[in-house]
Amino acid sequence: xxxxxxxxxxxxxxxxxxxxxxxxxxxxxxxxxxxxxxxxxxxxxxxxxxxxxxxxxxxxxxxxxxxxxxxxxx
Numbered sequence: 001x002x003x004x005x006x007x008x009x010x011x012x013x014x015x016x017x018x019x020x021x022x023x024x025x026x027x028x029x030x031x032x033x034x035x036x037x038x039x040x041x042x043x044x045x046x047x048x049x050x051x052x053x054x055x056x057x058x059x060x061x062x063x064x065x066x067x068x069x070x071x072x073x074x
Contacts, residue, residue, distance in 0.1 A: 001058055001061060002027070002029070002055045002056060002057055002058060002061070003055070003056040003057075003058060004027075004029055004031075004050060004054060004055055004056070005054075007031060008058070009029045009030060009031045010029060010030045010031075010032075011027060011028075011029055011055070011063070011066055012028045012029060012030055012047075012066075012067075013027075013028040013066060013067040013068065013069060014026070014027060014028070014052065014066060014067070014068045014069070015027075015028060015049070015068075015069045015070075015071060016068070016069070016070045016071065017071050018070065018071065024051065024052075025051075025052035026049050026050065026051060026052060027049070027050050027051070027052050027054070027055045028047070028048075028049050029047070029048050029049075029050060029055070030045055030046065030047050030048075031045070031046045031048070032044070032045055033045075033046060
């Protein structure tokens with residue numbers, strides 16, 4: 001779990017994009033949203049990829065086992 005845009009979200013993985021002009025790290029996150037209407041409740045998972053700089057680690061979390069992928073593009 002990490003913080004993103006003032007919400008706690010699931011960190012699914014890190015991705016490093018390597019390009020001729022340099023490299024950058026991206027976070028793959030999933031957010032759970034519960035939509036409630038008069039008739040029902042519905043949970044929706046939303047996947048996003050955001051710049052790693054936009055992520056805030058949460059105290060007490062161990063990120064050692066979060067998958068890392070390296071994407072080299074020429």
